[in-house]
Amino acid sequence: MAEQDIRRSLVAHAHLRRRPHIMLRRMLDRVAPDTPLVGADAPMTQLETRLAELLGEPRALFFPTGTMAQQVALRIHAERTGRLTFTAHPTNHLDMWEQRGYAAVHGLRYQPAGDAERPLTLDDLRQVAEPVSTLLIELPQREIGGPLPSWDDLNAQVQWARDRGAAVHLDGARLWESQPFYDRPHAEIAALFDTVYVSLYKGLEGVRGAVLVGDADTIGHAEVWRKRLGGEIPDAWPLAVAALIGLEDVLPRMAAFRDHAVAIAGALVANGVTVVPAPPQTPMFHVLLPVDVAAATRARDELIAERGVQVFSHASPESVPGRCRFELTVGENAMDFTPAEVAELIDELTRRALP
Ligand SMILES: Cc1ncc(COP(=O)(O)O)c(C=O)c1O
Numbered sequence: 001m002a003e004q005d006i007r008r009s010l011v012a013h014a015h016l017r018r019r020p021h022i023m024l025r026r027m028l029d030r031v032a033p034d035t036p037l038v039g040a041d042a043p044m045t046q047l048e049t050r051l052a053e054l055l056g057e058p059r060a061l062f063f064p065t066g067t068m069a070q071q072v073a074l075r076i077h078a079e080r081t082g083r084l085t086f087t088a089h090p091t092n093h094l095d096m097w098e099q100r101g102y103a104a105v106h107g108l109r110y111q112p113a114g115d116a117e118r119p120l121t122l123d124d125l126r127q128v129a130e131p132v133s134t135l136l137i138e139l140p141q142r143e144i145g146g147p148l149p150s151w152d153d154l155n156a157q158v159q160w161a162r163d164r165g166a167a168v169h170l171d172g173a174r175l176w177e178s179q180p181f182y183d184r185p186h187a188e189i190a191a192l193f194d195t196v197y198v199s200l201y202k203g204l205e206g207v208r209g210a211v212l213v214g215d216a217d218t219i220g221h222a223e224v225w226r227k228r229l230g231g232e233i234p235d236a237w238p239l240a241v242a243a244l245i246g247l248e249d250v251l252p253r254m255a256a257f258r259d260h261a262v263a264i265a266g267a268l269v270a271n272g273v274t275v276v277p278a279p280p281q282t283p284m285f286h287v288l289l290p291v292d293v294a295a296a297t298r299a300r301d302e303l304i305a306e307r308g309v310q311v312f313s314h315a316s317p318e319s320v321p322g323r324c325r326f327e328l329t330v331g332e333n334a335m336d337f338t339p340a341e342v343a344e345l346i347d348e349l350t351r352r353a354l355p
Pocket of ligand 1: 142
């Protein structure tokens, strides 16, 4: 697949909107010539202040990655409670994608709760017998297509942790995408948790980076760990500028992205395609294909070469042989496609991939 052949893409993170020249031009238009590096008007201070306000917490602290921010949050909750173990859904990012840094770097233990194939429930948590420092909740559960618990279920899960003296941490990598489903202010959702991590580059379409919010003591402690781990980057202002642009331009579009995802999923279902969840609750969902990963990837590359259109980035195998799935996240890129057009594209991709 040649990146330069892609002229349109359904992939939220396609290079189309992320090339350095495009990002820099967007940023240059927004940075006043006298913008300072430090102080209240510096981009990073503005970002941290804005996110503390939006999420209704006393302090917000920038981290270079969500990986670092979340490990630090769990470590602090462990130190406070004197318990090493945290619990979370089996597909949580820390256990699946971070080489188990929580254990290797911080000496923490992980106790899975629930089933990898379906969302976490209160009954799953009731099976966790070991006292835990933290319940980590991911909204939405990305690896299984992005389902969200109902507001009542979410509150009940949080209460389970509180009743056991455990902290509750939100993996809010996609909190921005989840908010329209709850139809409550971001701060009301964040208030359920002791610490919240949000991403600066996924839904916000920024460069990279993360922010951890919480009370002043917790975030002060997190600042010490950020320093120890080499995560203090005094001149990370380009990441802050890109995130501030995302907060202004992209955040207000989340409900429109979700609605478009629902419309696209509806067109796919009408065409006999399976999507998960149906209907989507956020701008993301999974598309299931009756072909294997290699065939789907070959068909994807043909469509790029012949028509300049990218349908997906990666496909993953299903447990049943000869089937696969891919994630579709509606952001600015996918808004460029009508639901009927997406249904036609996936139909064509499947026909090309079938033996
Ligand atoms: C649910 C979730 N949590 C955490 C992370 C980690 O974020 P980062 O890439 O900033 O380390 C990701 C990244 O994909 C994610 O999807």
